[in-house]
Every structure is written in C-alpha cells, then in structure tokens.
Amino acid sequence: MEFMELGTLCTAARVEHLNQAVAFVDERAEQCGLEPKKKFGALLALEEAFVNICRYAYPQGEGDVVLTCGSDGELFVLELSDTGAPFDLLSLPEPDLTLDIMERKIGGLGVHFIRKLSDSVSYRREQNRNILRMAFKRA
Amino acid sequence: MDMRTRSEEKALVLTLSGKLDAVTAPVYEQRTAALIAAEPRCLVVDFERLEYISSAGLGVLLATAKRFKEKGGQIRCANVKGAVKEVFDLSGFSAIFPLHDSVAGALAAAC
Numbered sequence: 001m002e003f004m005e006l007g008t009l010c011t012a013a014r015v016e017h018l019n020q021a022v023a024f025v026d027e028r029a030e031q032c033g034l035e036p037k038k039k040f041g042a043l044l045a046l047e048e049a050f051v052n053i054c055r056y057a058y059p060q061g062e063g064d065v066v067l068t069c070g071s072d073g074e075l076f077v078l079e080l081s082d083t084g085a086p087f088d089l090l091s092l093p094e095p096d097l098t099l100d101i102m103e104r105k106i107g108g109l110g111v112h113f114i115r116k117l118s119d120s121v122s123y124r125r126e127q128n129r130n131i132l133r134m135a136f137k138r139a
Numbered sequence: 140m141d142m143r144t145r146s147e148e149k150a151l152v153l154t155l156s157g158k159l160d161a162v163t164a165p166v167y168e169q170r171t172a173a174l175i176a177a178e179p180r181c182l183v184v185d186f187e188r189l190e191y192i193s194s195a196g197l198g199v200l201l202a203t204a205k206r207f208k209e210k211g212g213q214i215r216c217a218n219v220k221g222a223v224k225e226v227f228d229l230s231g232f233s234a235i236f237p238l239h240d241s242v243a244g245a246l247a248a249a250c
Binding site for chain 1: 160161162191193194195197198201202204205208222226229230231234235236
C-alpha cells in the first residue's frame with residue numbers, strides 16, 4: 001500500500017485556531033474510515049501536538065503549523081510540522097501518574113497521550129522543519 | 140463548552156457540557172476562580188454532558204482541585220464516563236479524584 005495524501009492545512013500557530021485544525025482532521029479521519037474511538041484518540045493527540053507548537057515552537061514571535069493527513073494501508077496518518085528550533089517532543093520524560101492532587105503536575109500529560117493514543121509515533125527534522133508523525137489503525 | 144452552577148445544601152454543583160480543551164479551559168479557570176472565592180466546602184463537577192477533555196482541561200481541573208484543597212474544601216467528580224473516563228484513566232486522574240456514578244452519590248459523600 002502506498003501513502004495517499006488526504007489534504008494539507010497551513011495555519012498560524014495560535015491556540016484560537018485549534019477548532020479549525022480539529023475540524024480539518026476530523027473530516028479526513030471520517031473520510032479514512034477511522035472508527036469513533038480511534039478518531040477520538042487521534043483528535044486528542046492532534047490537540048496536544050498542535051497546542052504544544054502554539055505554546056513553545058515560536059518564542060520569538062509567530063509561525064505556522066502545517067497539518068497533513070493521509071492514509072497508508074490500514075493506517076490514518078497525521079503529520080504536524082513547524083519551523084521552530086529543532087525540538088523532539090518525544091524526548092520529554094514520562095510524567096509520574098501516581099502522585100496525588102497536591103503533588104501532581106500537569107506537564108508531560110500531552111506527550112503521554114500522544115504516545116498512548118497513537119499506534120505509532122515518530123519525530124524527524126527535515127528541511128528546517130520539526131515533523132511529528134502519528135499513525136492510527138483504522139479499526 | 141457550557142458551564143452551569145447550582146447550589147445544593149452541602150455542595151456547589153458545576154455541570155459541564157461540550158468540550159474542555161485548550162480553547163475553553165481558560166473559561167473554566169476564570170469561572171471556577173470566582174466560585175472558589177465564595178469558599179464553598181465542596182464542589183461537585185458533573186461530567187454527564189462533557190464530550191471531550193484534553194490535558195489542558197485536566198490541567199485546569201487539577202488547578203481548581205489544588206485551590207479547593209488548600210482552603211480545606213473537596214472536589215468530587217460525577218458521571219465521568221465514556222471517552223472522558225478513558226482520558227481520566229490514561230492520566231491517572233481516576234485514582235486521585237473521588238469519582239461517583241451520579242450527582243446524588245457525590246452529594247451523599249460530601250461532608
């Protein structure tokens with residue numbers, strides 16, 4: 001099976017654009033036949049990756065996020081890329097999930113969700129872009 | 140996201156619906172800050188109609204719970220189910236928040 005692109009969206013890396021990003025991916029995930037539970041996971045992983053770029057990729061100002069959706073055999077593939085400084089989200093440590101309310105910190109949960117909800121995830125740096133690739137089995 | 144509050148004898152009940160994500164989390168934080176200022180002893184958050192929650196949503200939920208605890212109050216979650224329950228399980232939140240099958244159950248447990 002070959003990778004088939006289902007569409008690309010380029011938008012400013014701003015949290016206010018999250019709904020636009022979610023609507024774009026939701027439509028492609030439907031088109032790809034992702035079952036509801038998988039789609040929920042894909043949209044949650046999308047939010048975590050998208051918001052991370054909005055908050056941290058461009059500390060000096062504004063930049064964009066490019067979303068690419070595609071299908072590859074039994075997989076729905078979602079890539080997010082930015083032109084920020086080289087940064088691999090997957091290098092972050094796993095959060096401690098056992099601490100109680102007062103000790104618990106929220107940092108790290110986003111990448112934890114990305115790892116857990118995708119069937120595979122990888123990072124690469126290509127042509128000055130950080131690219132996070134997440135794949136989800138259709139069923 | 141839509142938020143509604145009502146006062147019960149032993150607690151303040153906050154009903155959430157829609158999505159608690161990075162866009163709506165600041166709204167939740169702002170609204171609950173005002174509720175905490177009134178110093179209720181117990182806050183019951185009803186998730187019955189909440190369809191989605193992300194780490195941003197969990198973050199504000201945790202921040203509210205910390206502020207409540209600091210004031211000697213408690214926070215209880217009712218009707219956490221479906222996809223939202225899965226996010227609670229994945230994050231370990233199911234183990235740190237008291238979960239109840241109904242608002243009535245949460246109110247019965249409230250001190």
